[in-house]
Amino acid sequence: MFNKDKVKLGIAPIAWTNDDMPDLGKENTFEQCISEMALAGFRGSEVGNKYPKDVKVLRRALDLRNMEIASAWFSSFLTTKPYEETEKEFIAHRDFLNDMGAKVIVVSEQGNSIQGQMETPVFNGKYIMNDEEWKLLSDGLNKLGKLAAQKDMKLVYHHHMGTVVQTSEEIDRLMAMTDENLVYLLFDTGHLVYSGENALDILNKYINRVKHVHLKDIRVNVVDEVKEEKLSFLKGVRKGAFTVPGDGNIDFEPIFEVLAKNNYEGWLLVEAEQDPKVANPFEYALKARKYISEKAML
Template sequence: MSLNVRIGVNPLSWMNDDLPSLGGETPLSVALAEGQQIGYAGFELGNKFPREPQALKTLLAQYDLALVSGWYSGRLAARGVEEEIEAVGPHLDLLAQNGATVVVYGEVADSIQGAPRPLYQRPRFFSDARWNEYAERLDRFAAYTLSRGVRVAYHHHMGAYVETPADVDRLMALTSDAVGLLFDAGHITFAGGDALTELKKHIGRVCHVHCKDVRPEIVKLARNRNWSFLDAVINGAFTVPGDGTVDYPGIIACLAAHDYAGWLVVEAEQDPVIAPSYAYAERGYRTLRSLVDGICKEAA
């Protein structure tokens, strides 16, 4: 049993990509300085980061931070593999030249994650043919990124084609090991799954982990009142590890039991006016640090 991990953070605690008004006034330098002070080893990309490889490298070096990875808005549900490979080029260069070994692939074709529409209106693949076509495209795309030294970390996401545990199960069954799974404990819980159960099912494919927690009472309201994904975010559906009901002790123990090596990324879309950035980012870090250190002591 081993746990070779680094703890990183997504800048969503300070500023929101889907809702730029949340934390829009916060300079990137504040997020980087506070994240480094808390103890994080790296950051995922956000909308305020430079997109030129050397500029990004220089910026992160100022704070002694690594590049964890970065979200890529993929459209393989709507376009061909060659077009997708051409589109991903600059982003892949940015990641590869800054030492990131995974790319966060989020399918945004037909997604309603940023739209003012209730979550039940999300897109779905309604036939075996559509599922098979999508999986085949994703496999080919993932093989290409892997040839560049960067593995696809597929992000199941609220409001998208692959949202529920059943969706994740099917995608993993139809694709090869070239397609890694980004396990997001918050999204899988919001989608109706038990995070630890789903992690155990697909642990062999997990290459990246997003650590957010869930406030179930808000998720229930979101479902009952037909909120959009962004309405749920604004109202506090997500929070940092240790502030919700997700079984993080169980998740960290499961990762350790399967010798997970990679990043644990604290990520919690919240309004920083209501959930102060530093306090919540620190709480998420302390929760994970304590659990990881406890595992390491047991193994010693």
């Protein structure tokens, strides 16, 4: 189905140790994490909070396991802080990823985000931007996109629950207001379905701008509970809203078909933050790898 020379399969370290709630998986080491990733059949990962910051140290650990770095999350604050602050941090982040051989930079606007707030309801408490904030965000992303292009890299924007770009309408507006040659889209199955969007519609509409993919499944019963009880994003994670492909309610076959038909190139990255004491990350990595092998022939 996919061109195996142009599509790589990776997995995120957040299943082993959660970046937003470090108590989840605090017992799991960096070495255990990447060893189990490799053992489960994955070729790469994004960068977690336990990963060495020294390029040589990180590269050696990955090379031992025939692993690569696909990308790493970057929090922008283009709507709430001076642009120069975000730019300075972005350049350092870009250069680190470039040294590690990554081709995309994952960016999510965290100005007014509620994703990290334990008590704020993720559906009821979401911030809605005004026109001035939309201009700050789009202009800032275009500038960051130019900085990424200087290193022959691409900025991929991560729509995300609890942030200012979550819904289909917000994704549409962001794509319309940014330069298609500078700002690309990270397509995340789980966050779209969680929000109540039609993931396939978004994928078909922006397939030419999708340059990075997160394969995340959801448990609909838990998402329904989050809505009904007005829970926060983080409490939803703790309750098990997310899981790996093949273990939840999303049918990934049509998604794989659209990506393959349009000759998608880049990473397909499994991501499912769960409590590792409840959902053993190695076992779930194997489950995801088996499902993707069967459904995507990858």
